[in-house]
Amino acid sequence: MAGTDATTLPSDREARRHRWEDLTTWPLMLAALVFLVAYAWPILDPTLPTAVDRLAAVVMRGTWLVFLTDYVVRLRLAHDRPAFVRHHPLDLLSVAVPVLRPLQLLRVVTVLDRAIGRRLGSRVAMYAVAVTTAAVGLGALAILDAERDAPGATITSFGDALWWAWATVTTVGYGDRYPVTTAGRGVAAVLMLCGIALLGLVTASLASFLVDRYQDEDEEEDQARDDARFAALHDELRELRAEIRALRRPESL
Amino acid sequence: MAGTDATTLPSDREARRHRWEDLTTWPLMLAALVFLVAYAWPILDPTLPTAVDRLAAVVMRGTWLVFLTDYVVRLRLAHDRPAFVRHHPLDLLSVAVPVLRPLQLLRVVTVLDRAIGRRLGSRVAMYAVAVTTAAVGLGALAILDAERDAPGATITSFGDALWWAWATVTTVGYGDRYPVTTAGRGVAAVLMLCGIALLGLVTASLASFLVDRYQDEDEEEDQARDDARFAALHDELRELRAEIRALRRPESL
Amino acid sequence: MAGTDATTLPSDREARRHRWEDLTTWPLMLAALVFLVAYAWPILDPTLPTAVDRLAAVVMRGTWLVFLTDYVVRLRLAHDRPAFVRHHPLDLLSVAVPVLRPLQLLRVVTVLDRAIGRRLGSRVAMYAVAVTTAAVGLGALAILDAERDAPGATITSFGDALWWAWATVTTVGYGDRYPVTTAGRGVAAVLMLCGIALLGLVTASLASFLVDRYQDEDEEEDQARDDARFAALHDELRELRAEIRALRRPESL
Amino acid sequence: MAGTDATTLPSDREARRHRWEDLTTWPLMLAALVFLVAYAWPILDPTLPTAVDRLAAVVMRGTWLVFLTDYVVRLRLAHDRPAFVRHHPLDLLSVAVPVLRPLQLLRVVTVLDRAIGRRLGSRVAMYAVAVTTAAVGLGALAILDAERDAPGATITSFGDALWWAWATVTTVGYGDRYPVTTAGRGVAAVLMLCGIALLGLVTASLASFLVDRYQDEDEEEDQARDDARFAALHDELRELRAEIRALRRPESL
CATH class of the missing domain: 1.10.287.70 (Helix Hairpins)
Structure with missing residues (x-):
């Protein structure tokens, strides 16, 4: 349980991963929100000047890089990496498949999950x-x-x-x-x-x-x-004990 | 548990709230019905003279005041007020949000609830x-x-x-x-x-x-x-008792 | 249980009702089928001569009379008449409400019910x-x-x-x-x-x-x-019995 | 249970059926795939030359013969033939009813079934x-x-x-x-x-x-x-045993 080389101990790595996830929760929430604005704005207002449109695309790429980094760090800190990949399929999809990037917003659910x-x-x-x-x-x-x-x-x-x-x-x-x-x-x-x-x-x-x-x-x-059944057993045992005591008493009488 | 000032006793306040609810059940049902007529009539007959239309609006405001009063009284009589607000969300919505006033008709369900x-x-x-x-x-x-x-x-x-x-x-x-x-x-x-x-x-x-x-x-x-299992236990205990009795009988023989 | 006036005995009436239901099952199935033909034909072929149309209407009235008679007989033979009415709502609706007469076809389900x-x-x-x-x-x-x-x-x-x-x-x-x-x-x-x-x-x-x-x-x-738990109890009881027997054996030795 | 003519032994026939099913799994999968291509291609590309169209029809008939043969062989090897027919309704439908032939593709599910x-x-x-x-x-x-x-x-x-x-x-x-x-x-x-x-x-x-x-x-x-209840019984039995032992000990004292 107490090792000499802390960096290679699985349980220690897992603990570091959880610390990482605690630390990054709110920054990632913020990144998700920035992503949502950059994604929604050009759709909701198609008359935006091209410059703003391009800015939104750059911002979205930026938030993607943030989520990609987070995924890589968590994967590296995971104790059992194949299991980590299997248990976090949405995280993988949202960073690997461009059209599924809005799934990064599900990060909000993770936070609610802990609160609830x-x-x-x-x-x-x-x-x-x-x-x-x-x-x-x-x-x-x-x-x-x-x-x-x-x-x-x-x-x-x-x-x-x-x-x-x-x-x-x-x-x-x-x-x-x-x-x-x-x-x-x-x-x-x-x-x-x-x-x-x-x-x-x-x-x-x-x-x-x-x-x-x-x-x-x-x-x-x-x-x-069931209570009645067990009570019946206890009654019977109590009577048995009384009979056994009766065996001893004659001697004491 | 036994207090000097009865008006501040929680259990007494709750009892008064229930008496209030019993007393107001039928008047509130009537108010809900009046509300329904005043709400539905101008919609079903758009050729109504403006005067009737206005009368209906006044009547609806009146029934709203009735339900608002009822809500305030029940809230004041409630033992645990935040709990009362949490457990009666529809009552609050129907008096607080104008477009949700038809929810006052759900009062009918409450009455059916008791009957059933x-x-x-x-x-x-x-x-x-x-x-x-x-x-x-x-x-x-x-x-x-x-x-x-x-x-x-x-x-x-x-x-x-x-x-x-x-x-x-x-x-x-x-x-x-x-x-x-x-x-x-x-x-x-x-x-x-x-x-x-x-x-x-x-x-x-x-x-x-x-x-x-x-x-x-x-x-x-x-x-x-389970019956069979417990019966088997009882059989075994009965045999045990017979053996214990057999321990005593030699003396009587 | 054995009465003198058999016609007034409830259990005897119920038995007669069940005999009636057994006897009328297939005739009513036939009536339902005749009803279906008389109902469907004029709808499926609107070019039928008026005479056939009228005949179909007469036939439908006839099958309705058959089902009405059946309902009345079963109601009269029922032991508890209000219960009979409550437990056979579709039978009542199909004879009482003209537009619901096709429900008489559900009689087929009753027959399947017995078969299955x-x-x-x-x-x-x-x-x-x-x-x-x-x-x-x-x-x-x-x-x-x-x-x-x-x-x-x-x-x-x-x-x-x-x-x-x-x-x-x-x-x-x-x-x-x-x-x-x-x-x-x-x-x-x-x-x-x-x-x-x-x-x-x-x-x-x-x-x-x-x-x-x-x-x-x-x-x-x-x-x-549970098997393991009861087996453990039986083991313990068997050991108890062995100990009791050991109490007797010293005398016989 | 022990017969002289092995070929007529039911359990032996069932074993041969299972060997047959194991052997034919992948060939039938291939036939299903060929069927799918021959079925889908002329639908997806209606500009196919008539010759290819006819070829597809011939191929589909061929795969049908394959599935028909398989069904007949399995039926003959089945221990209880009416039960086999009842338990494999889709297999029968897919070889007997022409428009339901695509159901042969469900064979893929059977294979997945074993894998999962x-x-x-x-x-x-x-x-x-x-x-x-x-x-x-x-x-x-x-x-x-x-x-x-x-x-x-x-x-x-x-x-x-x-x-x-x-x-x-x-x-x-x-x-x-x-x-x-x-x-x-x-x-x-x-x-x-x-x-x-x-x-x-x-x-x-x-x-x-x-x-x-x-x-x-x-x-x-x-x-x-339940654990608590059984533990209580065991406690009581242990005490009983202690009392029985106490019956013997006086002699040894």
């Missing part, structure tokens, strides 16, 4: 709300970016985009607005998948809550029955 | 029916109010509005009618959320019912197995 | 398939009847109607076909409700199956642990 | 992904085949077909693209059913996972309580 603690029910609810909000918001931005200037497009303002995203994620799908470009359809396909996951999470949470309640009622009955 | 009693299954079913009915009815009124005079609107009669609301809450979403105003889309977004909740509740109730049934079958097997 | 036996899983699956098939088939007939001649109608053939009904019951709702009449929208509203119930049943059945499987695994572990 | 092992959770997830992918891919090919040249068709490219298939299987159903032919509507009906099954599987998996988690927590409490 370990209760399963509330964590599931929080993930559902966070992922849905992120999916609708980012989906609206991405679809607007893809569709706005396409011929025959029906989604041409952020209001349209938000409305379409919400109708899609709830699987209502009126069809008054729909993507016509390949990129837009890709965004839509991901949103539909989020919608199915959302429906599933809402239903599953409710179902597990109800099942848990029913079982608690059954459980109480079971406990009462 | 505590069985979890039937309470969930009742909430599903009540919330869906309220969502569809109020959603239809609100969407008609928002859309009727909008250019390019497809929802222009109460029949259209009800039809659209039902197609939305079931997540079918044909798209033959859809909102075009921002207010209408807001109403639609809430209805879609209700739809997901409805689907979730229906599924979760069925699932928990089925799981409960399966478990009752398993349960019976388990009980039979 | 009591296993919960397969009964739920069978109900889901039967109700969905009935809802889609009857919904298509009803919507075609309501829409065919309406101005602006998009559902004008049985193929369209079936296609629309299936897209509705699965909550997909393309919106390429949709009802425009009030009667048609009523049919659609019921179909959407069936769709939600179908989704709920499919999901709930799968969920309860999976939960049951997981629990069987847990169950086996629990049983093994 | 027996854990229920991951098997359900894998089935969901495999069936959805197969349904969307094959559905897109089939709908394109059915719709491309139909008058008034809205699905005329593979991109459209994939987009439509995904919007259908997630039950979003915008209605910007929809089938107009009877064959196309048949494909759509099957896809919608897959969509409901997908929603059900996702939800059910999540629900069973959550229920399992909740129960594990309850389980730990139960185990602790």
Whole structure:
């Protein structure tokens, strides 16, 4: 447990990784926010001068470098590197695949995660709300970016985009607005998948809550029955002991 | 536990709050009904003379004052005020946010709640029916109010509005009618959320019912197995006792 | 238990009701089939001569009388009449409300029910398939009847109607076909409700199956642990008995 | 149990069937792939010369013969033939019904099944992904085949077909693209059913996972309580034994 060369001790490396993650939480949150502004602004205001547009692209590359550095450092400090890669797939995707960079915003969820603690029910609810909000918001931005200037497009303002995203994620799908470009359809396909996951999470949470309640009622009955059974055994043992004592008493009488 | 100044005793204040709630149940139901009429009438009949329209607005303000007063009284009588605010979020929203005033109608659910009693299954079913009915009815009124005079609107009669609301809450979403105003889309977004909740509740109730049934079958097997195990223990103890008695009998022989 | 006036004995009346239900099963199935033909034919072939149309109406009235008679007889033979009414709501609705007469076809489900036996899983699956098939088939007939001649109608053939009904019951709702009449929208509203119930049943059945499987695994572990615990108790009791025997043996030695 | 003619021994026949299935796994996978290419190519490229088209048809007939042979051999080697037919319905359908031949591709799932092992959770997830992918891919090919040249068709490219298939299987159903032919509507009906099954599987998996988690927590409490109960019994038995020993000790004192 106490080694001579601290830098090579796995548990020590893991501890350093956790210290690194604690230290970088808020800077990375800030980087995610800067990324969001640089990503959203040129989409929301297409009349921006080219210079600002280019600045936004540079800023986005900068935040990407920040997240890439963070990933590399954490990977190097990880005790079991292949396991680290497997357990943090979204982190890898968001730094490796350019179109998935908005996933860096999920870092916000990680922070909320720590704040909310370990209760399963509330964590599931929080993930559902966070992922849905992120999916609708980012989906609206991405679809607007893809569709706005396409011929025959029906989604041409952020209001349209938000409305379409919400109708899609709830699987209502009126069809008054729909993507016509390949990129837009890709965004839509991901949103539909989020919608199915959302429906599933809402239903599953409710179902597990109800099942848990029913079982608690059954459980109480079971406990009462078991209590009675064990009490019967104890009674019998007590009588046995009385009989054994009776064996001794004649001598003392 | 025994105090001198009864008015400051928490348990006494709580008791007074419950008496207040018992007393105001039916008056508040009536106020909710009056509110519904004053809210729905001008929407359903847009040819009403301006005077009646204004009267309806005054009546709605009056019912709002009634609900505001009720909320303030209950809050003052509450033992733990922050807890009261946290546990009655809909009551607060319905008096604080003007567009959410129709939520005052949910007071009807509270009354049904008491009538139906505590069985979890039937309470969930009742909430599903009540919330869906309220969502569809109020959603239809609100969407008609928002859309009727909008250019390019497809929802222009109460029949259209009800039809659209039902197609939305079931997540079918044909798209033959859809909102075009921002207010209408807001109403639609809430209805879609209700739809997901409805689907979730229906599924979760069925699932928990089925799981409960399966478990009752398993349960019976388990009980039979446990009965056999405890019976075996009792048999063994009975034999033990017989052997102990046999220790005494030689003397009597 | 053995009475003098057999006709007034409740258990005897119930037995006669069950004999009646056994005897009338196949005649009522036939009546339901005749009803289906008389209901569907004029809808599927609108070029029928008026005489045939009228004949179909007469036949439908005849089958209704058959079902009405059956309901009255069963009600009279029932031991607890209010309970009979409460437990057979669809039977009452199908004879009392003219537009719900197609529900008489659900009699087919009752017969299947007996054939399939009591296993919960397969009964739920069978109900889901039967109700969905009935809802889609009857919904298509009803919507075609309501829409065919309406101005602006998009559902004008049985193929369209079936296609629309299936897209509705699965909550997909393309919106390429949709009802425009009030009667048609009523049919659609019921179909959407069936769709939600179908989704709920499919999901709930799968969920309860999976939960049951997981629990069987847990169950086996629990049983093994309990077996070990009871075996430990039996061991201890056996040793106790050995010690008691050792008390006797010194005398015999 | 021990026979003279080994070829007629049921267990020996079953062993030979399993050896046959092991041997043919990869050749059948290859045949399925060849089938997929011969099926998809003429649909994806309608400008193919007639000769290639005919070649594709011949190749498809060839792969069908391969699968038919495999089915017949396995059926003959099966110990209980009616049970074999009942337990492999998709194998039978894919060789017996021409339009269902693409189901032969599900053979790929069988292979994955062996690779992934027996854990229920991951098997359900894998089935969901495999069936959805197969349904969307094959559905897109089939709908394109059915719709491309139909008058008034809205699905005329593979991109459209994939987009439509995904919007259908997630039950979003915008209605910007929809089938107009009877064959196309048949494909759509099957896809919608897959969509409901997908929603059900996702939800059910999540629900069973959550229920399992909740129960594990309850389980730990139960185990602790049971441990305490059994420990109390053991204590009492130990005391009993001490008393019995005390019966003997007086002699030794």
